Amino acid sequence: MPLNRRDLLRGAATAGALGVAWPLSGKLTVAQAQQAARALGATWDDAPFTLGVGSGDPLTDGVVLWTRLAPEPLAEEQPLRDSVEVEWVLADDRGLQRRVARGTVEVNAALGHSVHVAVDGLEPGRHYFYQFRALGKTSRVGRTRTAPAGRVSKVRFASANCQAFHDGYYPAHRGIARENLDFVVHLGDYIYEHGQVGGDHIRDHEGPEVKTLPAYRRRHALYKSDVSLREAHAAHPWFITWDDHEVVNDYSGTRPSLRRRRDAAYQAWFEHLPVRPDHPTTPHVYRQREWGGLVELSILDLRQFRSEQNLPNGTILGAEQKSWLKQRIDNAGDAWHCWVNSIMLSQLRRPGGGGYMFTDQWDGFLAERKEVLTHVANAGTQDLVVITGDWHSAFVDDIRPDFDDTSSPVIGTEFTAHSVSSGAYTPEWNAKNGPLMGKANPHLKYFEGNRYGYDLYEVTRDRWSTHMRVVGDRRDPNSPVTTLTTFHVDRGKAGSYEDRGTIASPAQYRRDT
Numbered sequence: 001m002p003l004n005r006r007d008l009l010r011g012a013a014t015a016g017a018l019g020v021a022w023p024l025s026g027k028l029t030v031a032q033a034q035q036a037a038r039a040l041g042a043t044w045d046d047a048p049f050t051l052g053v054g055s056g057d058p059l060t061d062g063v064v065l066w067t068r069l070a071p072e073p074l075a076e077e078q079p080l081r082d083s084v085e086v087e088w089v090l091a092d093d094r095g096l097q098r099r100v101a102r103g104t105v106e107v108n109a110a111l112g113h114s115v116h117v118a119v120d121g122l123e124p125g126r127h128y129f130y131q132f133r134a135l136g137k138t139s140r141v142g143r144t145r146t147a148p149a150g151r152v153s154k155v156r157f158a159s160a161n162c163q164a165f166h167d168g169y170y171p172a173h174r175g176i177a178r179e180n181l182d183f184v185v186h187l188g189d190y191i192y193e194h195g196q197v198g199g200d201h202i203r204d205h206e207g208p209e210v211k212t213l214p215a216y217r218r219r220h221a222l223y224k225s226d227v228s229l230r231e232a233h234a235a236h237p238w239f240i241t242w243d244d245h246e247v248v249n250d251y252s253g254t255r256p257s258l259r260r261r262r263d264a265a266y267q268a269w270f271e272h273l274p275v276r277p278d279h280p281t282t283p284h285v286y287r288q289r290e291w292g293g294l295v296e297l298s299i300l301d302l303r304q305f306r307s308e309q310n311l312p313n314g315t316i317l318g319a320e321q322k323s324w325l326k327q328r329i330d331n332a333g334d335a336w337h338c339w340v341n342s343i344m345l346s347q348l349r350r351p352g353g354g355g356y357m358f359t360d361q362w363d364g365f366l367a368e369r370k371e372v373l374t375h376v377a378n379a380g381t382q383d384l385v386v387i388t389g390d391w392h393s394a395f396v397d398d399i400r401p402d403f404d405d406t407s408s409p410v411i412g413t414e415f416t417a418h419s420v421s422s423g424a425y426t427p428e429w430n431a432k433n434g435p436l437m438g439k440a441n442p443h444l445k446y447f448e449g450n451r452y453g454y455d456l457y458e459v460t461r462d463r464w465s466t467h468m469r470v471v472g473d474r475r476d477p478n479s480p481v482t483t484l485t486t487f488h489v490d491r492g493k494a495g496s497y498e499d500r501g502t503i504a505s506p507a508q509y510r511r512d513t
Contacts, residue, residue: 004475005040006167020408023074024210033074041169041477042225047071048080048113048135051221052230055130055144057239057289057459058160058183058275063144065133066274067091072144076214079260082109087133090433094129099288110365111280112217115272123293124149140232143183146353146489152292155178157234157460160232161187161243161342161389162419163223164319168474170228172454175469175481177231177454182291184236185299188243188342189422190269192221209248211261216268224272228477233274241285241299243342243390250360252259253304254318286321288328289343290335298328299340309364317372336459336491339386344370344395346414346443347403351436362388373401377411382492384412387457387465391416392424393449394468396487397441398495406442415466415487417455421474424449435510445496447509453471453485462488465499 010255012021023037034042044050048069056064065088068076083106090101096326101121107113125148127293132139144212147190148500158176176184193209193216224230229259231487247265251258278284285301303320315435339345340457343361350356356363384400395416402408424430430449438444453470467486473480485502491497498510 004168005165006475009166010199010254011037011261013330021058023222024215026474030072030075034072037074037222040172042222044073044225045140045229045230046137048137049132049139050505051224051272052233053130053139053142053232054274055142055237057276058145058147058239059120060147060149061122062118063122063128063237064116064274065117065119065130065142065144067115068271068272069107069115069134073225074218074382076218078109080109080113083107084113086115086430088115088130088197089120089133089212090119092126092128094143094214096129096141098127104303111267112271116277119275120145126150127150130512144237146269147290148292150293152294153292153377153460155182155295156457157183157185157291157295157300158454158456159185159187159275159340159387159389160420160454161191161417162189162392163423164189164192164419164422165226166192167423168399168421169477169479170226171474171477172452172469172475172478173226173230173232175471176454177235179230181236184232185240185297185340186238186240187340187386188241189389189419190242190273191216191223191242192245192422193219193248193265194245203354208347211264213267214262216265217271218303220268220272226477227335238274239289239297239340240270240275241298241301241340241342242303242380244303244360247303251303252306252308254307274501279471286324290333292336293333295338296333296335297338298325300325300342304364305401309359309463314365317368322372324367324409326375327428329372329381329415330373332379332381333371336383336385336464337381339384341386341388341414342415343390344416345386346390346395346397346399347441348437348444349440351433351440353440354484357437370401372412373399373411375402377409381411382494383489384494386412386414387455388414388416389419391448392419392422393430394418394451394484395444396446396466396496398443398445400443403441410443412494413464413487413489413496415496418448418451418470420454420455420466421452424452430508432473438509438511444509444513446485446487446498446507448484449450450506450508453481453484456483462491465490466496
């Protein structure tokens with residue numbers, strides 16, 4: 001097993017050689033940057049499709065296909081003409097012989113030579129294969145699928161979040177790529193804007209944080225150098241939301257001083273992900289999607305419209321999105337209702353009680369959280385499951401309109417997933433504070449913070465099951481994946497319970513039942 005990139009970077013920082021080891025250092029030429037990246041396990045697909053391919057936002061009759069031309073992925077400017085023609089083809093066989101759609105698009109330098117093709121007219125519930133061609137070269141073949149039109153008996157999907165490149169490899173994405181899934185949901189922190197390694201900071205020519213469009217592009221390209229991430233994109237269609245580190249830690253999207261930096265970060269996010277071709281600096285992230293009459297996804301945007309936290313009338317949703325979410329609640333159909341939520345919805349008081357651990361999450365917007373959850377309760381909405389990222393640890397919570405009132409009804413369950421690679425608290429912190437968090441938060445059922453991975457969801461008409469899939473070691477790109485534990489929610493009965501077969505698995509807190 002190669003020395004993992006976290007240790008390599010920490011060692012370089014200690015030796016005063018971080019400017020040579022960190023691929024995005026301003027001290028390096030493009031060739032040196034790519035050599036430094038390879039020393040950290042980086043690879044790329046063949047040029048110009050170095051960053052791979054992906055698909056996203058599947059509908060019953062269509063899907064978005066994505067790639068980006070980047071023959072020199074870590075260069076600030078690509079050695080390409082301003083405008084380049086890209087051919088694409090979609091077929092229902094991997095050999096691309098039975099073609100069902102094809103076309104040509106013109107991409108330009110203003111949008112980083114990124115390709116976003118919204119294909120429609122497809123059949124529902126079908127797998128398709130696709131490929132791009134440009135400059136006499138072809139990309140790898142990707143696989144996607146459309147959403148089913150009628151009712152299905154089962155939906156199987158995974159979520160991923162928080163994948164700091166400098167904290168480890170992505171065996172979690174390797175596992176996702178090999179799963180039999182309908183789709184993948186990414187819950188945010190796709191990249192990290194800073195250069196932190198443990199307690200040290202990687203200093204490149206932009207300082208400890210990226211702030212410009214070329215810098216964000218290079219950061220995304222570095223993350224795409226992990227082959228497992230490219231494989232996961234090529235294997236399944238993705239639904240995507242974002243959190244703070246796509247721009248800067250704990251930011252508010254409405255802060256005027258951040259507008260230029262935010263627009264640069266949003267555009268780079270748009271250029272590197274399989275999202276619909278909306279306006280690149282103000283992407284439309286929140287939306288509702290449905291899968292086979294079994295799962296309704298309410299994909300939330302908890303960054304672009306939020307006010308500052310801890311204000312009496314503060315908002316995390318913004319007026320328009322809050323109205324939209326309430327309409328979704330009022331018009332909820334006969335399905336499981338899944339909120340795709342980037343930061344913890346449930347209350348998390350500090351160990352020992354008093355105050356909240358982090359008010360950058362919904363705890364910083366108390367009035368709006370209570371308003372929305374009370375709306376859920378009053379509407380009689382059943383079968384609400386919230387899937388969440390951000391915390392780098394796994395939590396299972398009962399959702400109540402009033403978390404401080406234990407007689408307040410349980411109206412749903414929140415599953416907060418482990419991170420792909422981003423560092424969590426130490427095992428010692430987890431062992432000490434897990435029971436204290438449980439005592440301070442009676443709605444908390446489970447906490448485990450020593451592992452990394454992703455959540456796998458299996459949903460039937462009668463039951464929602466969340467399997468916490470964990471990797472053996474994030475320092476090993478080929479680390480095996482196992483199931484740590486499984487929680488179930490039964491249809492028509494709010495609240496979760498742990499599977500008897502995994503209830504003896506390691507955890508730092510379990511509520512006695």
